[in-house]
Amino acid sequence: MPSDLDLARTFREVWAELSGIGRAPDGGYLRFAWSPAEIALRDWFRAQATARGMTLTHDGNGNLFATWFPAGDGLAPGGGRATADGLLAPSGGPGGVLTGSHFDSVPHGGAFDGPLGIVSAFLAVDLLRDLGFRPERAITVAAFAEEEGSRFGLACLGSRLLTGAIDPQRAAALTDRDGLCLGDVLGAAPAGVRPDLVAGFDAYVELHVEQGRALTAPVGVASAIWPHGRWRFDVEGEGNHAGTTLMSDRRDPMLTYAFTVLAANKEARLRGAHATVGRVEVRPNATNAIPAAVRGWLDARAADEEALARLVEAVAKKATERAGRDGTAIRFTAESTTGEVRFDTGLADRLATLLGGVPILPTGAGHDAGVLSAHLPTAMLFVRNPTGVSHAPAESATDEDCAAGVRALARVLQELSRRPLVDHDEGVAGA
Amino acid sequence: MPSDLDLARTFREVWAELSGIGRAPDGGYLRFAWSPAEIALRDWFRAQATARGMTLTHDGNGNLFATWFPAGDGLAPGGGRATADGLLAPSGGPGGVLTGSHFDSVPHGGAFDGPLGIVSAFLAVDLLRDLGFRPERAITVAAFAEEEGSRFGLACLGSRLLTGAIDPQRAAALTDRDGLCLGDVLGAAPAGVRPDLVAGFDAYVELHVEQGRALTAPVGVASAIWPHGRWRFDVEGEGNHAGTTLMSDRRDPMLTYAFTVLAANKEARLRGAHATVGRVEVRPNATNAIPAAVRGWLDARAADEEALARLVEAVAKKATERAGRDGTAIRFTAESTTGEVRFDTGLADRLATLLGGVPILPTGAGHDAGVLSAHLPTAMLFVRNPTGVSHAPAESATDEDCAAGVRALARVLQELSRRPLVDHDEGVAGA
Known part of the structure; x- marks a missing residue:
């Protein structure tokens, strides 16, 4: 030995x-x-x-x-x-x-x-x-x-x-x-x-x-x-000129995306769960263009399935409220969930x-x-x-x-x- | 005629x-x-x-x-x-x-x-x-x-x-x-x-x-x-596993990015200027990975050059404070500015x-x-x-x-x- x-x-x-x-x-x-x-x-x-x-x-x-x-x-x-x-x-x-x-x-x-x-x-x-x-x-x-x-x-x-x-x-x-x-x-x-x-x-x-x-x-x-899962969230706004569009006329999906990232982090911390947004795609992803659409992916995990469901519901609710203020629309889609x-x-x-x-x-x-x-x-x-x-x-x-x-x-x-x-x-x- | x-x-x-x-x-x-x-x-x-x-x-x-x-x-x-x-x-x-x-x-x-x-x-x-x-x-x-x-x-x-x-x-x-x-x-x-x-x-x-x-x-x-300009901002964090990393152990650059997007919008609105983050790149941009780094681009425009400089300074200051709380580092680089x-x-x-x-x-x-x-x-x-x-x-x-x-x-x-x-x-x- x-x-x-x-x-x-x-x-x-x-x-x-x-x-x-x-x-x-x-x-x-x-x-x-x-x-x-x-x-x-x-x-x-x-x-x-x-x-x-x-x-x-x-x-x-x-x-x-x-x-x-x-x-x-x-x-x-x-x-x-x-x-x-x-x-x-x-x-x-x-x-x-x-x-x-x-x-x-x-x-x-x-x-x-x-x-x-x-x-x-x-x-x-x-x-x-x-x-x-x-x-x-x-x-x-x-x-x-x-x-x-x-x-x-x-x-x-x-x-x-x-x-x-x-x-x-x-x-x-x-x-x-x-x-x-x-x-x-x-x-x-x-x-x-x-x-x-x-x-x-x-x-x-x-x-x-x-x-x-x-x-x-x-x-x-x-x-x-x-238990864990991946939820795609699609934020639709209105593509526009970054230089000329009045701030009050914007429907900027990047704002709703950013808010959702911070909300997911906060909700997970409050609940002793894990939430991450590590992937994003932006259309058209140009420096001088307010995006038309932003797509993010939420990875969420919690100690049990009910806690996980409540976490994702809370994030989606806050994100949807924010979308209302931003003039955008947000939709969450479960891509995979594992019990x-x-x-x-x-x-x-x-x-x-x-x-x-x-x-x-x-x-x-x-x-x-x-x-x-x-x-x-x-x-x-x-x-x-x-x-x-x-x-x-x-x-x-x-x-x-x-x-x-x-x-x-x-x-x-x-x-x-x-x-x-x-x-x-x-x-x-x-x- | x-x-x-x-x-x-x-x-x-x-x-x-x-x-x-x-x-x-x-x-x-x-x-x-x-x-x-x-x-x-x-x-x-x-x-x-x-x-x-x-x-x-x-x-x-x-x-x-x-x-x-x-x-x-x-x-x-x-x-x-x-x-x-x-x-x-x-x-x-x-x-x-x-x-x-x-x-x-x-x-x-x-x-x-x-x-x-x-x-x-x-x-x-x-x-x-x-x-x-x-x-x-x-x-x-x-x-x-x-x-x-x-x-x-x-x-x-x-x-x-x-x-x-x-x-x-x-x-x-x-x-x-x-x-x-x-x-x-x-x-x-x-x-x-x-x-x-x-x-x-x-x-x-x-x-x-x-x-x-x-x-x-x-x-x-x-x-x-x-006057307008484009500032690239690089947020460096620590790449990590989205499922296993304790929320308190994270150094997630996506959080700093998201905060910067919202701060730029708010500062521009308060100052009657324009600010947009329409482009982002994430490394590695994977659903189950806390990113190692996020790079964004800020497009900012204001009625005069001093107002523009003050706007960007204010955004950078807030973003830097937030990076301190996130355990990340953020750096702003002017890519182009036009008087x-x-x-x-x-x-x-x-x-x-x-x-x-x-x-x-x-x-x-x-x-x-x-x-x-x-x-x-x-x-x-x-x-x-x-x-x-x-x-x-x-x-x-x-x-x-x-x-x-x-x-x-x-x-x-x-x-x-x-x-x-x-x-x-x-x-x-x-x-």
């Missing part, structure tokens, strides 16, 4: 293998799904699996799996069709416990969001082997595709396809900014739902960097993902206890774990983020906390691969 | 020849300089000149001229080099009085801003001929290039080149969105300043649609163009009296007349705009008011081409 110091050094060395891949001059990462950078990370994944004698499979949706089978380091039982990506995962899949995360990033994102969960999983496997541990059930490391949705616009695309949360034909038609569609980058139409594969796993545990300074211990366990994800409570409690009573906390961010939690007992481990920054270059975690995360994940995988679990309906906690 | 009714009908017929050219489905115009639409309008200009036996010349900067010489309908004296565009205007130019405007539009602009001044000029020539009037000095109709700056980003590009207000090498390097530069569309490097040509004219009179409901009579005379243009007061008074005591009023909009006014006695006639809308499809003027504009311009051209004027330093009023 390596010391904490040795484990932190090992983490640092492995982490350094990835740190140059897809890095922009600002220190942020451009690791869009199937970009050269993300493909290099997939190649790294294959090399890691091969070096450990793990079996490489994929699900036909762009998600990769590396499995450590209980029988030893052999191939997947039941065979499977070989493809350029490795073996298509055979019917029934490897079973056992699934861990992992994703490689792709938001534009100019941080280093940790995604890759930390995959790197930690391989290092946890190493820790278990160093201990002479032999799993009774398979341990599989996953690299999910397009979790951020930065290329094709839909977050958790890989896990949604795998679980049937999106129709593969709809997914195949999604296009990136260059007009390429998912089928082009996959080399084939996505395979879609693999219920045999998903149901074969007993649990999914995703380790992830914490994203908002809510975690003050090195490691924590997730309780839930806040609360409450992770398996029994599993979360069990893991928190197993790890010595670490904190249990919710998060405002979506994850593949949120998608998979509808299908199998799912948990998340968080590693402390001292800056609280995420999706940006300043996202961080210390080597020591990352080592603590590896050790915690190893402990969890050991626990969950040691004994058969009861059927999924009753959950892991009953085992 | 045609009746008012006949003149309005004639105007409507000629106007209809242009109304389909470069019109977008929203009713707005896409008549960017040297676009197929604007080239079609230049062809129309040549046809109008030819039909009236006027002499076509150009200045090598993209500006076209059609001259009615006092000697009759003959060619330009002194000859000139023939080019694809017609004759390069000979040294000294035609002299006499210059009128006209521009064909190019802002994106989705109105029909009247620009073309009204050119159409009215040709119809004014027709009116004078119908009266049997023979000018003692030349009357020249101009079509200036790229007045709006919508293609190469610099307003009044043609008149600036002609008068030497911009270096032709700098102008030649300006590129449009497709990467084409001015030399590409001109077919040669711009000729630059033509002092001989400019100094040869005794006066410039531009007829233009009024742009802000300030004119309640059919026709008015301009006193001045308000007040006060048109020749004697000429304005003389024309207002000549036209029966029409109103004299300032405008917030820039014009080629503003550029030329630094070099020769210059005046503007405005035609009433009932909607007050400009740079947008709802820009309007009635046929009757346009006919009144033609009649007023004819009266002015008759007056200014009848007798030689005194030298420019003393101004037309002394004549």
